[in-house]
Amino acid sequence: MEQPSHRLPKLSNIMAFETAAKTGSLAGAADILCLTPAAVSQQIRQLEDQLGVKLFVRSKHGVELTEAGTSYLTFTQEAFESLRMGQQSLARYQGEQALTITALPTLASRWLMPNLNIWMAQHSNIQLRVQGTHSQIDFGTDPTDFYLSFGDEHYGDQHCIELFRDRVMAVCSPSILPGNWQSGTLNVLADFPMIHVDWGRDGRFLPNWSEWLQAAGLTQQAPNNGPSFNLSSMAIDAALYGSGLLLGQRAFIREELADGRLVTLSEVTLPLNKAYYLVYPERVMDKPGARELVEWLREQADKEE
Numbered sequence: 001m002e003q004p005s006h007r008l009p010k011l012s013n014i015m016a017f018e019t020a021a022k023t024g025s026l027a028g029a030a031d032i033l034c035l036t037p038a039a040v041s042q043q044i045r046q047l048e049d050q051l052g053v054k055l056f057v058r059s060k061h062g063v064e065l066t067e068a069g070t071s072y073l074t075f076t077q078e079a080f081e082s083l084r085m086g087q088q089s090l091a092r093y094q095g096e097q098a099l100t101i102t103a104l105p106t107l108a109s110r111w112l113m114p115n116l117n118i119w120m121a122q123h124s125n126i127q128l129r130v131q132g133t134h135s136q137i138d139f140g141t142d143p144t145d146f147y148l149s150f151g152d153e154h155y156g157d158q159h160c161i162e163l164f165r166d167r168v169m170a171v172c173s174p175s176i177l178p179g180n181w182q183s184g185t186l187n188v189l190a191d192f193p194m195i196h197v198d199w200g201r202d203g204r205f206l207p208n209w210s211e212w213l214q215a216a217g218l219t220q221q222a223p224n225n226g227p228s229f230n231l232s233s234m235a236i237d238a239a240l241y242g243s244g245l246l247l248g249q250r251a252f253i254r255e256e257l258a259d260g261r262l263v264t265l266s267e268v269t270l271p272l273n274k275a276y277y278l279v280y281p282e283r284v285m286d287k288p289g290a291r292e293l294v295e296w297l298r299e300q301a302d303k304e305e
Helices: 010-025 028-035 037-051 067-095 107-123 188-189 200-205 209-213 232-240 256-257 284-285 290-301
Strands: 055-058 062-065 097-103 124-130 144-152 159-164 167-172 194-197 243-247 265-270 278-281
Touching: 010 028, 010 037, 010 167, 028 037, 028 062, 037 284, 062 067, 062 209, 067 284, 097 107, 097 290, 107 124, 107 144, 107 232, 107 290, 144 290, 159 200, 159 290, 188 265, 194 232, 209 265, 232 243, 278 290
Parallel strands: 097 124, 097 144, 194 243
Antiparallel strands: 055 062, 144 278, 159 278, 167 243, 167 265
16 A cells, blocks of 8 residues: 555545445446446555555455544545535526425425425525435535435434334226226236336335235235336326336325326325434524425325324
């Protein structure tokens, strides 16, 4: 290892180090930084060579900070936070005040957006930016002010407000039901495909058809085969097109139920095993409109209870 240099390391190398430290994995850091694990590893080695110390202990399970790495991480996080605050301070020179909301795509399009125009009309002096992603947010490097997340386990160092815990219900398009069908008649469940939603690693928090059939007392009936989607919004669209029965999240299908494009098959509902949260760092509260937006989001969430 080379003797430590007095010149500052490349910012990309420091970002690779910080991201790997937070994820505990070169592969995880690579996903966030849109690089290969080998490229992340090389950047970290360059940083270690320049600093003259080992920052990580590498193993088949991932990477673990050394004592020197833990110390250096504190300074890098403070430096990134200072850069972020400096960037935010430039807003007054840009002739606008902006707030950025990041959310899961379906949560953004089907829960947040329908009423957001009301808030924007009441706060026309605030520039609002909305973006959707399934990625975990790093408030130290991402330009997000507020994040609408599923669960709060990744954000223990931020402010986390529980918004609501959604429920699923069995619904379908009325176009596929027989003309003599009456609400609550469950014998139709055996006749149609069942649409499935695959949330990957978060799938265990979303009730499935097996659980719903058990709750409805249909213990002898197995779930029917049907199309599977990794986005709730696509599953809802499939139900609207008549592709089958859906366990739809109540907060995402309110409009479709209200105008009759979807109908409920039963009063049986099941709660999700995690709630949706509003997550934000303390520094955001200094931005114009931030407190008002937090209060508005809480009011919208109260309607889901």
